[in-house]
Amino acid sequence: MLNYFLKRLLGLIPTLLIVAVLVFLFVHLLPGDPARLIAGREADAEVVALVRQQLGLDLPLPQQFWHYITHALQGDLGVSMVSKRPVSEEIAQRFLPTLGLTLSSMLWSVIFGMVIGVVSAVWRNRWPDRLGMTLAVSGISFPAFALGILLMQVFSVQLGWLPTVGADSWQHYILPSITLGAAVAAVMARFTRASFVEVIQEDYIRTARAKGVRESVVMVKHGLRNAMIPVVTMMGLQFGFLLGGSIVVEVVFNWPGLGRLLVDSVAMRDYPVIQAEVLLFSLEFILINLLVDMLYAAINPAIRYQ
Template sequence: MFRYLLKRLLGLIPTLLIVAVLVFGFVHMLPGDPARLAAGPEAGPETIELVRKDLGLDLPLHQQFVRFFSNALQGDFGKSIRTKRPVSQEIAERFGPTFWLTLMAMGWSVVLGMFLGIVSAVWRNQWPDRLGMTLAVSGISFPSFALGMLLMQFFSVKLGWLPTVGADSWKHYVLPSLTLGAAVAAVMARFTRSSFIDILKEDYVRTARAKGLKETVVVIKHGLRNAMIPVVTMMGLQFGFLLGGSIVVEVVFNWPGMGRLLVDAVEMRDYPIIQALVLLFSLEFILINLVVDLLYAWINPTIRYR
């Protein structure tokens, strides 16, 4: 297991290098001149050139990339073009709200999704199954930005129960987490149902039922653990998507997180922020997949990595 873990960690370097090259090329293809945006609309050509030199944008692209990647390996992502503050400080301030929002959305969506999936699998083709899958299809089909505005209109504007913007208290997390986790709950419900249907057909499940065990014991003790491997895979992927893909929800609720920071950086052509955020999102996906692979061995002891 240790050799497998070390091998996967060493594999981070070439993966991040490829991502860094792609991101660096992508951001420099964006239309607009970041030096002109940083200098302001009233700046003249000489001022713009001075700003460009100060930002290092006057260097050839390959030299800019070498400097960016070598500094990134040391944890230095430069300074934001827009705010002149260190990129690491900008991201650190925005990481907390995004992380806790993602954790809350993931928590309720996994519990609800697995519950609906298990109920639908146990009562397959009956009314609980039809109701659960109808809710799941609705959650997948309804756009997140439309759901967010609908929730704000009902719970904030009409009822006045919950706030719409900010991240000061737990109430601020309710509507964004519901909006962000709706699609995840739907996916988890469908995935859990499919996995459980396959497990409930296995011989050891029929044997457990033949022994006279209660259906609850059969489902939880014998079915749940064996059905968890594909479900854990989906959980890991969905958590990565939520952590890095909450941009729409953060824009709708004006959430002070990394998604909103990325949108602002793209609008201002803030190259250091864009590059650092995309690298961070890529690293998160890689580490989450690694944790998922390690969970396989804990869930099913017969799995061994060589």
């Protein structure tokens, strides 16, 4: 297990290097001149050239990349072109709101998704199954930005129950977490149902029932545990999606997180911030997948890694 873990950690290096190269090329292909945006529309060519020189954008691309990657390997992600603050401070300031939103969204979506999936599997082809799958399809089909606007209109504007923007209290998390977690809950429900339906048709489930084991024990102890392995995989992927893909929701609710920071950075062509955030999201996905692989062995002792 330890050797497998170390090999996967070493595999991070070439993956992140490839991501660094691709994102570096991507941000430099974006239309627009960051020096012009920072200098302002009224600035003349000399001022823009001076700003470009201060930012290091006048250097050849290979030299810019070498400067970027050598500093990144030393833990220096650069300085924001807009705020003039270290990129690490910008990300650290925005990370906790995004993490809190992600955890709250993941918590309720996993609980509701798994409950709906198990209920639909146990009473499949009956009204609880049809109702649950109708809710799941609706959750997947409804766009996040439209759901967020609808929730704000109903619960903030008309009823006045919940705040619309900001992250100052727990009430601020309710609407964004529902918006962000709706699609995840729908995916979890459908995936849990499919996995559970397959498991409850296995021979060991029929054997447990034949021995007179209570149905609730059969479903939870024998059925749910064995159905959890593919579900855990989906949970890991969905958590990575939530952590890195909350951009739309953060924009709708003006959430002070990484997604909002990324949108603002793209608009201002803030290259260091964009590169650091994409690298961070890539690292998160890799580490989450590694954690999911480790959880396999905890759920099913028969699984061993070499």
